[in-house]
Amino acid sequence: MLTDEMKTQRETTSAELLKHYEEEGEELIQRIVTGDESWIHHYNPESKRQSMEYRHKSSPSPMKFKVVASARKVMLTVFWE
Template sequence: MLTDEMKRQRKTTCAELLKHYEEEGEEFIQRIVTGDESWVHHYDPESKRQSMEYRHKSSPSPRKFKAVASARKVMLTVFWDSDGIVHIEFLKQGNTFNLERYISTLRKLSVRLKRVRPTKHAILHHDNDREHTSRQTEEALHKMNFVVIPHPSYSPNIGPSDF
């Protein structure tokens, strides 16, 4: 159940975004860089020896006696805009996703954006995870000159992505 304050905040956020769109049009949409994290399965389906074998396109695939996928979950952080993926990063196994890690990722994203989208002044859109909304993150985003689209609280139905 949303309180009246939450409803007001949601309406204000939506009105601000519509105002920007009315003023800038498609340029506003093209400047938005969306980011999110998700756990994904990582597979190594072929052994090194199998990948070195030469096979013709029409030849049958080699038979494996025991097919065991080396599946493990890894954290994927991805940022994209209307032109495609801008930055992608996998969290190495054994590491944890925390505030310092997220700020480090944002620094890498900032450098990458300057290289691949130099003419755009990016607007960042991410959800309200603790790492995304902490004071340290907000300070780091301010230092990197990121503008952040406010994400309405308690809005799981409008998450930034569902990749």
């Protein structure tokens, strides 16, 4: 969801691009580059075999922790000719 500040920035940028288009025409269109940002959540859980641990029968079971998805921010830039 866009904040008021983000909406204002988009409006300002659009007005600037429109002004440049009126001055430069179609040449401007060929120089525009766009981009996007996305959040990707991922995790790699251990398999049952990977988490196996050798222990004596009288030893307590190993403590297992809750699996939490980690987040990585990825920048995607798209170019058109």
